[in-house]
Amino acid sequence: MWCDPAFRPVAEAFRQVCEGRPGGAAVAVYADGRLVVDLWHGTADRDGGRAWERDTVVNVFSASKGVLATLAHLYVQRGLLDLDAPVARYWPGFATATTIADLLAHRSGLPAVRRTLPPGSLFDWDAMTGALAAESPWWPPGERHGYHAVTFGWLVGEVLRRIGGRPVRDLVRDELRVPGLSIGLPAAQAGRAAHLAPPEAAPQETREEAGQAGQDAAPPALASAMADPGSITMKAFCNPPEQLTPGLVNTARWRSAEIPASNGHANARALATLYGRLVCGELLDPDVLGRAVEPRSEGRDEVLLAGTRFALGYMLPGEIRPFAPDPRAFGHSGTGGALAFADPAAGVALAFTPSRLLVSPAGPDPRWRPMVAALYGCL
Numbered sequence: 001m002w003c004d005p006a007f008r009p010v011a012e013a014f015r016q017v018c019e020g021r022p023g024g025a026a027v028a029v030y031a032d033g034r035l036v037v038d039l040w041h042g043t044a045d046r047d048g049g050r051a052w053e054r055d056t057v058v059n060v061f062s063a064s065k066g067v068l069a070t071l072a073h074l075y076v077q078r079g080l081l082d083l084d085a086p087v088a089r090y091w092p093g094f095a096t097a098t099t100i101a102d103l104l105a106h107r108s109g110l111p112a113v114r115r116t117l118p119p120g121s122l123f124d125w126d127a128m129t130g131a132l133a134a135e136s137p138w139w140p141p142g143e144r145h146g147y148h149a150v151t152f153g154w155l156v157g158e159v160l161r162r163i164g165g166r167p168v169r170d171l172v173r174d175e176l177r178v179p180g181l182s183i184g185l186p187a188a189q190a191g192r193a194a195h196l197a198p199p200e201a202a203p204q205e206t207r208e209e210a211g212q213a214g215q216d217a218a219p220p221a222l223a224s225a226m227a228d229p230g231s232i233t234m235k236a237f238c239n240p241p242e243q244l245t246p247g248l249v250n251t252a253r254w255r256s257a258e259i260p261a262s263n264g265h266a267n268a269r270a271l272a273t274l275y276g277r278l279v280c281g282e283l284l285d286p287d288v289l290g291r292a293v294e295p296r297s298e299g300r301d302e303v304l305l306a307g308t309r310f311a312l313g314y315m316l317p318g319e320i321r322p323f324a325p326d327p328r329a330f331g332h333s334g335t336g337g338a339l340a341f342a343d344p345a346a347g348v349a350l351a352f353t354p355s356r357l358l359v360s361p362a363g364p365d366p367r368w369r370p371m372v373a374a375l376y377g378c379l
Contacts, residue, residue, distance in 0.1 A: 001054075004036040009374035014039055017367040023197050023356035024052035025367075026268035029375060030276025030349040038269050044194040044355065057180060057265045058194040058353045059249050061334030062149070064183060064264025068156050068168070069104060069313020069332075070274060071175055073284055073292045080163050083291075083312065090159045094133045098141035103148075103155050104312040105296035109137025110155060111148045111303050112235035121240040123257050125167075128240075129158045138232050139302060145310065146302030149236045150243070153261025156313065169258050176283075180270035184263050185255040193265060194355040196249050199336055201359050221305040222361060236303050262335075268351040271340035275331060275349035279342045293330040293344075306362065320362050325376060337365040346379050 003011040007029060014027045024042025028035065040052045075081040081090070083101040087108075088094045098108040113131045121127045132154055138146070148155065157168040164171045169183040185193055225233035238244055248254050249263075257263055277283045284292065293311045298318070301308040307319035314330040317323055321333050324341055331341025331349075336357030342349040350372065358365055 001040065002035070002038045004031075007031070007036045007375070007378050009377055010037050010371055011039055013370040013374040014041065017370060018042055021356060022048065023354065024056070024194060025352065025354035025356070026052065026056070026058075027350070027352050027371060028268035028272035029351075030272045030279070031379075032347050033276070033280045035269065035272065035276070040268075042355075046195045052194065052355075055180060055192055055267065056194050057182075057185065057189075057192050057267050057270075058338070058355050059196060059255070060264050060266050060271070060338035060340075060353055061262050061336060063266070063271065063332045063334035063338040063340050065152055065261055066314055066330075066332035066340060067172060067176070067181065067183075067264055067266075067274065068153065068160070068260050069292070070278065070283065071160055071168075071172060072100075072104060072156060072313055073288055074175060075160065075163055076292075077284055077288045081159070087155075087159065090162050091133065096135070096137050096141060098137070100159065101296065101312060102141050103152075103159070105145060106148050106152070106301075106310050107142050107145045107297055108148070108155065109139045109141045109144075109146075110135055110151055111138065111146045112151065112232055113239055114235065117240040119240075119242065122242040122259065123253065125154070125258060128154045132158075144302050145297035145299075145308070146232065147236070147304050147308060148261070149303065150259070150261050151236070153259055157258075157260045167258060168260050172260075176274065178270050178274050180267045181274065182265050183260050184257050185265045187252065187256055190252060190255055193255060196336070197356050198246075199357040199359050225305060233303050233305065264334075266351075266353060268340075268353045271351035271353065272349050275340055275342035275351070279344050279347055279349055289344075293328070322364055323368060324372060333365070337367060339365065339368055346376070348375060348379065350375055 018025050018041040024044050026040040029037035042052050044050045044052045044056045102108045113135055161168055172183050225231040297310040309316035309318035315332045317327055326343050329341050329343040333339045337354045340351040
């Protein structure tokens, strides 16, 4: 483990949010081109008998969307992908008249498939991409935005697969080359994965410390939509229905699958490295990154029914996920508390990867605030 003395407040904040609580977690910070914080804590198995280690990885859920976005912009930089081109240019037979930029900015109108998908669809790439290629948009593409919670991975991923000529998981591994970061997890590496505890609401005292008392309750509009089996919201999160299977994320089938929007596996060091390289200009040229992180979708979200902000594939700090104090920061959070973001103005990147999943439909995960505050206090 390592912590630059100048960033000791981050280490102390991490210790406070983890100490005495079940499970484990890791935090990492990149600043001015180098890793200045690389810490982990706790245990990685169900029973608390296996210590969290340097190379322990965890399912980071939607934090993997930022990984996919980075790969897309790498292809833009190489001239292989045109953000303003219709999706059908790269994906013949794709029925919706929408652009690559719309896919990345959650504006394509394809957050869900209307018909209930049959068993096995979640793990069948061709079944999911075929269903999405034929689906009618829920709103006119480009006119509004709504979080493509799971479909984002198949939509953007299929475009990248057709350009790169290989499965997305292979492209992420070979093009980004970040150790400890993968889409899914090869069976031979399954022992590195931390067991995810069932999601729970943040403890009341923790919410109060974070100034977010009451934020763990879903907004009324969202709760109502989730109770309606025909709503966009319900379909976006629960179709294919297999996503509702208890304990699914700890199974070998889930870990070995290729579901780019939600089964990325990583440790904090890997995600901080990725975003740190973006801030330093090692992965993308400044003009390419500048276009990638410009706000493209802001305001009421058709799926989450509250205010969200997105760039081209990256989440921006907003009403639902205010993860950084500077609105120009970019990154992505993941269900249960995973977070990775960069702040170009400050020259820093931070990642947090927990195994203890806390339910926080609105507002920041209560563990983020002290660590993020400590980081900015060190700058």
